[in-house]
Amino acid sequence: MRKKDDKTRTISFFSQKNQQVIIVSSAMAKKYALDMEKDDSVIKYEANIPLTDFAVVVDGKGLRRKLLETEWVSDFMVVKQDGTKIVEIVDEQKLENKRSCSERLELSRRYWKAAGAVDWQAVIVQKGETAW
Secondary structure, rough: OEOOOOOOOEEEEEEOOOEEEEEOOOOOHHHHHHHHHEEEOOOEEEEEEEEHHHHHHHHOOOOOOHHHHOOOOEEEEEEEEOOOEEEEEEHHHHHOOOOOHHHHHHHHHHHHHHOOOEEEEEEEEEEOOOOO
């Protein structure tokens, strides 16, 4: 999960599965998307899904107010044959070193749970990891 208008470098590629250009925010997200391209259980997927009105929907207990005042996007919404899931891609090193990373993940989890998402997943990528 990242800030909605984050000015980081983006990566664009054409998705055969979605028949459109997909824009992701990291090489890790692109690798995950390319894996979804090969996965027959994935019907389609979207990247950079905005979290809207979460200050109203999400219980902010234990989260810093600044998190609730910022606009965020989730990495992927994946539609599979057996349902839809939300996927957040996380660099393990950032998770270990930053409280804000774990708080953002918790905010995402709470938001999607309140929105009725049945399956939420954080994919934690180790430095140099090439497989999920």
